[in-house]
Amino acid sequence: MYAVILAGGGGTRLWPLSRAQRPKPFLPLLDGGRSLLQATVERLAPLVAPEDVYVVTDVRYHDLVREVVPALPAANIVGEPMGRNTAAAVAMAGHAIDRPADEVMISLHADQAIADEDGFRAVLATAGERAQAGDIVTVGIEPTEPATGFGYILAAGEAAPYAGRDTYRVERFEEKPTAERARELVDGGRAYWNAGAFVWRRDTLLDGLARHAPDIDRPMRDWFATPGGDIASMYATLPERAIDYALLEPASLESLVAVVPASIGWSDLGSWSALRDQRGGEGSPVIATEGSARVIDAGSRNVLVHAAGGRTVATVGLDDVVVVDTPDAVLVISTAAAQDVKKVVNLLKDEGSDLL
């Protein structure tokens, strides 16, 4: 097996720490200042060695990948000339990475946290075995609440065990639901969160792309057949489409997609509030500092303080607040309003601010 990690940019939910110049996968968000990308590589290690791990990312993040995952061979960084969404990135990985046609590829995102790493690898092993048989296999996160912020994978039919774990056929995918529909899906017991983790043989992927996404697959295939062309010009012609729409959904209609249910403490760390919870911040403050920054707290609770501005941050008597200090911007946000950081980001976008 080999693994492809998609390390893209653009996320602003962890602003002001997350910036165009250093997006979420490259930030020191975890214990000991580890990045999510580093954690993603490390948790694969017992199953997939670093020399079999590849990172697909915008070329401008090449040096960031080297910085946060020095163990990864430089040749394993696949640079995209620009971001064209995940279908293009996965197609790039399928064509550019020279592995045997029948080898199993794991495709993952770099910006998620997983508490049960052993459980995650067991799920991948099961997925790998089913993928070896020719299926497109998804990892389906067992929902812990009727979340409206994720897409859902709907399973059907009898359990088919692989490597000692049940798998199911995927009937279809459903986009981010309303609250009412989310409740129905979760109560039904056959719906899982789509974590964007997919497992397939390389030839399964390439065949699927050729059939379902020829407008992405053909330019890519042609470019690799006659190297030396301008990859940026080719890339600019590609439609921006998610791999879920481009491949997973049409393939599911042909009953070619499977799901491995997983209860592994997964989080997409989609807000400062989620990060605080993931870092164990219910109770004593979670404090992260970069460089010469310092944090002094007196009596706060349920608080995350990330100090990256080289200054002293003092927090006193706070409850359910996140403080993020950077050299040019500071955010102080109630965890209950953590999603509203987008209001600030949208205002800055409208202004063309250089704080993004």
Add this chain to the structure above:
Amino acid sequence: MYAVILAGGGGTRLWPLSRAQRPKPFLPLLDGGRSLLQATVERLAPLVAPEDVYVVTDVRYHDLVREVVPALPAANIVGEPMGRNTAAAVAMAGHAIDRPADEVMISLHADQAIADEDGFRAVLATAGERAQAGDIVTVGIEPTEPATGFGYILAAGEAAPYAGRDTYRVERFEEKPTAERARELVDGGRAYWNAGAFVWRRDTLLDGLARHAPDIDRPMRDWFATPGGDIASMYATLPERAIDYALLEPASLESLVAVVPASIGWSDLGSWSALRDQRGGEGSPVIATEGSARVIDAGSRNVLVHAAGGRTVATVGLDDVVVVDTPDAVLVISTAAAQDVKKVVNLLKDEGSDLL
């Protein structure tokens, strides 16, 4: 009448904005970036013109006085070579400022806010009239709660009206009380907060100091009698004593002190929470910016944000929080815990930090 404003340093309750280099009276805390010292001078103006207003301050703050009150003649700044508490500062004013012996002097602090300025001037006019008769007159703030953070003035006897307003003899002073004692004092109806505002004839002051505080008065008198000596050496010999202990208390035992009760919206702005309330911050956020700093708020309530760090401060969904941003330190504090800023300050003091 002439007025003497004591503009000292040392306060840390508004850290990190208040620093040894720029203490509370010189900070742009009020609407339009006005300082408390400027506001103190301006509210005297209809009663006492700027050319009759003097500021006693540590010589190192001379330029700060010029900066925040350019209307004040430079000759009206009386520089102390070092801070030796208020008895020395008042004695300095008494000796150094060349006014007629029977002229009435108002002595005030520079770090307080007063909502009802007309009422305040009416109180001073009454105090001035009673002082003209030879009394030491205090301004007694009608308590709005049984506060334990202030000293109390205890009135006795019949009302004696001056300029259409009642005044009373002061029986004695009582230092910061316990909560129980504060309740008794307030319920008794004859106790007032001591705002440190005193009115006396110049000769009343100097005679009182000579009798009750000769260890302060004599070195000062000798130095002014034979100018050219080293004022710092003289000052260093003075005991550090508050004028309340040095003069007011002993004089009250001789029934020489009077009080004018005042209900004038007085606040000593002794915490970030008090400043938020004074700025009308119950409800929409109060936002203050210095220089290129900027504040973006989304949906906060009961919040004060003071941005003086040249950066963007974003606040989202906060309630009852104060955020203070400076170039080298940021404070985020629950208003309910506003007094606990001293915990941070004490820690920094113990370290000999240059953030104070």
